[in-house]
Structures are given as structure tokens and as C-alpha cells.
Amino acid sequence: MGRFIGLDIHRDFAQVAVVEDGFVTDWGRVGCRPQAMREFAANLRRDDQVALEATGNATAVAVLLEPHVAKVVISNPVKTRAIAEAKVKTDKVDARILAQLLAADFLPGTWLPDERTRMLRRLSSHRAQLVRGRIQVKNQVQAVLHRNMLPHPPVTDLFGTRGRAWLEHQPLPVDERETVDALLRQLDFYGQELAAVERRLAVEALDDPVVKRLMTIPGVDAMTAVTLLAAVGDFQRFTSADKLVSYLGLNPRVRQSGGAPAHHGRITKAGCGKARGMLVQAAFAALRSPGPLRALHQRIKARRGMQIAIVAVARKIAVIAWHLVTKDQDYAFARPSLVAFKRRKLELTAGAERRIARRGPGYDYNNKDLRRQEREIAEQAERAYAVLAAHWQTQRPAGNPRLPAIPGAANPSL
Structure with a gap:
């Protein structure tokens, strides 16, 4: 069986602890410079596993160590502290805790993105x-x-x-x-x-299929799409849209104990703040276009207010993004001329030649009749969502009124 190695990383050095055959030993310090880390990695075995806490240089260290060992785990510092909060905190103690948690297979890790x-x-x-x-x-x-x-x-x-x-x-x-x-x-x-x-x-x-697909969502431009792609990386690593929403920190805090009802608070704001902020900006931009997203905002705004409605739209955009990317589909209510216009704007930002007095991709957005027709189709979808939401209510399971309500159960009288 391989060894379990914990590294407490700092800017100049890393404290090393090893769990082997159930015993914990200290290996001292190793320099946090590329050459020193390569020499340390050369002494590791192929069946070793390494754990390090997420810091500014943790990804660079993990990239250097990954080819030499079986697995490298970058631990979530918040969850690691919640699991093993020590009264005495030193570099040796932190390295030992990382190694022991890794050996027990109880170390919450983070995803290591590609280059x-x-x-x-x-x-x-x-x-x-x-x-x-x-x-x-x-x-x-x-x-x-x-x-x-x-x-x-x-x-x-x-x-x-x-x-x-x-x-x-x-x-x-x-x-x-x-x-x-x-x-x-x-x-x-x-x-x-x-x-x-x-x-x-x-x-x-420019040639990224994920960015191209995300730009079909109203309010999502190229910079929003690429920021979301940078934050998420591989959409397939999330098994559901709710997990992506939680990763972006757009899910509400929930506190529940015993038979008491669950209390939902503000959003967690975990994960990448840049992506979350860009999604909120996209939500504001989506309100300027007709469609189900605007109808969703109006419905929630009437009950909960403007700010909660905007966050709900941002959350819905994240959910839509997950479904589009994982299912290889474009947004069903996209406006083709607007999508082509955003695509052309991306090309110009990338340095494409401007076509003066020549019609090119995205020119159809200047056709007022075509824009009006597309807006009418989007307005029809908005009205359809509003009618659906108006007849949407919660329904409790039959025979037991104490059980929680089932959200989204349709009115049986319709």
C-alpha cells in the first residue's frame, strides 16, 4: 500500500508529514520553488497519495506532483477546518491532519482544473x-x-x-x-x-462550443459566458443543475433540525464571486428582452421584491446553462438575430476585420421587421410562462396534512 503524504504549504516552504503502515512521521520541510519541488517529487512512489490545502500556490505544486504519484488532493480549507479544528495549530499539526484525513479517505477535495x-x-x-x-x-x-x-x-x-x-x-x-x-x-x-x-x-x-451555446441565453454576452466557463471548467462534473448552483453560491442557506420546518436564509455566496456577479449582471440584461426569464422576474418580484427576483433569475440562468451544455442544446427561446449579433461582436473584439458598407454575420439584427417578429415569438413564450405560473400551486400529499407541501404540483381542477 502506498503512503499518504500531507503538505502544509507556505510561500517559501512546505511542511511534510507521512502516514505509512498506520504510523505518522514528520519529513521536515521542502522548498516551495519549482526545482526543489521537482526533486521532492522524484523521491515519491507511483502509489503514493498527496494532500495539500488550497492556497495561492497549491495548484502549481499539485501540477508538479501529479505525474509522480497516484493522486493529488487539494483540500477545501473551510471543510478541513470544520472536520479537524485543533487547539494547537502549527505547521506540523496541519501537515499531520492532512495526511491522516487522506489516509482515512475523509478529506474533502477540490477539482483540479486543466491548464x-x-x-x-x-x-x-x-x-x-x-x-x-x-x-x-x-x-x-x-x-x-x-x-x-x-x-x-x-x-x-x-x-x-x-x-x-x-x-x-x-x-x-x-x-x-x-x-x-x-x-x-x-x-x-x-x-x-x-x-x-x-x-x-x-x-x-471564439471557437469554444460551450461559449457559443451559452450566448444563446438572453442577457449572456461573450464575457459572461467565458467567465462562467472559467469558473466551472467541466460542466459534466456536476451531476445536477442544483450542484452547479451550489458551487456558484446562488443557493439559499438552509437550517433545519428535528420536526421544525426548514428555514431558508440568504444565498451562501460560496465559490467564484466573479462568475456570480456576472450572472447577476446577465440577469439585469435579460430583463430588457421578452421571454420566460422576464416573466419569472415579474412573478417573484411581486411576492419577494426586486433583489430576490434578480438573484432568482441569475440562479435560473445557471440552471439553464447546465442543461444546455450537458445536453448539447441551444436555448429554446433564443432570438437568432441577437445571437448572431453577439457572435459578431465577439469576433470584432477578437480582432476580426470590420466590414464597412458590407453585410456580414449579425447584420440581420438591424432588420426591424425581423427583430419585431422575434420579439413577438419571445413575448408569446413569456405569456405562456405567466399563464403556467398563475395556475401553479403547492399541494399537500393526500391523507396526511402534516407532511410538507410538494412544490410545483399542478392544480387538479385545471
Whole structure:
């Protein structure tokens, strides 16, 4: 039988503990540099198993060790602490706990993504940082206008051509004018970097069948689709849509004990916050198009309010995404001209040549009659969902009124 090795990883070193034949021993420290980790991996056996806690460099260490051992498990740090919370916490204790949990086959692991997924995650994370930085710069400019009692700009986009022209003629103290000019230079820098990152993401997403399929969902553009793909990786590893929703942190917290009814709280917000935020943005965008998603929002908004309804739509988009990818199907209520328009926008972001005065893919979106026909079909689907939801109610099992209600049981009088 192979050995079970636990690594408590830090930036410069990793503490090593081994379980062999039921005994735990300490192997001391090994350097957390590529060459040192390769030398450590060369001394391992093919039937060994290695466990390490999820940290910033855990994936890189796992990639180096994986070819030399039978299995590498990156443990979920939250669940690991919940399983084995020690009063005395040292590097040796943590390494021993990892090795012992691995030997007992009681270590909750995380999925190890492939190289392309790791690259997409890095790019999407960089994009999210640039977007946050740009928002902070814009807020600072608005703060300058606010503290100098200047009116709201007469244009929609303060940072567009007309907005900057208006901003240039506003009376500001010399130091505030210098601050605004510096902030605008920062904004231009963020814009250039963001365009470069989005181009790289667009190139990766251009021929990806998953991204192409996700873009058929209303509100989901290329950047939302590639961010979701980077966060999820392989959709097939989730056996149900509910597991994907839980992975993205869009499921409510549930507390239940004994015979008391279950209490549902706020969403858990576990998993990738970038993907969850992009899904919420997609939910807002989906409300501008007719269809079942908008009808779902209106139904829940009437009972629970705007915020809960938006989160419900984001959750529904995640559920739809799982079904589309795992079943190799496009969204049933997609608008073909809009999907072609989003596809063409992705091609332009990736650097495709612009066709000036020539009709190309996505041009049909400019046909008002075609857009009207597609909207009428989507509105029909929206009304059908509204009628279905209006006659949808919970029904308790016959003969035992104390049992919980069965959600979604149709009204037998219909």
C-alpha cells in the first residue's frame, strides 16, 4: 500500500508529514520553488497519495506532483477546518491532519482544473480587477464634482467625448483640475488594458462550443459566458443543475433540525464571486428582452421584491446553462438575430476585420421587421410562462396534512 503524504504549504516552504503502515512521521520541510519541488517529487512512489490545502500556490505544486504519484488532493480549507479544528495549530499539526484525513479517505477535495481553464481564470480575474479599478476612478471623478457643488452632467456618459468636453469647461480649483486630469489618464490606461485582456479572452472563446451555446441565453454576452466557463471548467462534473448552483453560491442557506420546518436564509455566496456577479449582471440584461426569464422576474418580484427576483433569475440562468451544455442544446427561446449579433461582436473584439458598407454575420439584427417578429415569438413564450405560473400551486400529499407541501404540483381542477 502506498503512503499518504500531507503538505502544509507556505510561500517559501512546505511542511511534510507521512502516514505509512498506520504510523505518522514528520519529513521536515521542502522548498516551495519549482526545482526543489521537482526533486521532492522524484523521491515519491507511483502509489503514493498527496494532500495539500488550497492556497495561492497549491495548484502549481499539485501540477508538479501529479505525474509522480497516484493522486493529488487539494483540500477545501473551510471543510478541513470544520472536520479537524485543533487547539494547537502549527505547521506540523496541519501537515499531520492532512495526511491522516487522506489516509482515512475523509478529506474533502477540490477539482483540479486543466491548464486552459487555469489560464481563463487568471485572465477573467485580471479583467475583474481592471473593471473594479476603472469604477473606482470614475467614482473619484464624481466625488470631485460633488464636493465642488457642480451639477449633474447633461450627458449620459460623463467619460465619453461629449462628457469630457463638458467636464473640461467646469470651474474647478487648480488642484482639483489636476486631480481630474490625472484620474482621466488613469481611466484611459485602464481602458487600454481592459481592451487587451478582453481581446485575449475573445480569442480563446471564439471557437469554444460551450461559449457559443451559452450566448444563446438572453442577457449572456461573450464575457459572461467565458467567465462562467472559467469558473466551472467541466460542466459534466456536476451531476445536477442544483450542484452547479451550489458551487456558484446562488443557493439559499438552509437550517433545519428535528420536526421544525426548514428555514431558508440568504444565498451562501460560496465559490467564484466573479462568475456570480456576472450572472447577476446577465440577469439585469435579460430583463430588457421578452421571454420566460422576464416573466419569472415579474412573478417573484411581486411576492419577494426586486433583489430576490434578480438573484432568482441569475440562479435560473445557471440552471439553464447546465442543461444546455450537458445536453448539447441551444436555448429554446433564443432570438437568432441577437445571437448572431453577439457572435459578431465577439469576433470584432477578437480582432476580426470590420466590414464597412458590407453585410456580414449579425447584420440581420438591424432588420426591424425581423427583430419585431422575434420579439413577438419571445413575448408569446413569456405569456405562456405567466399563464403556467398563475395556475401553479403547492399541494399537500393526500391523507396526511402534516407532511410538507410538494412544490410545483399542478392544480387538479385545471
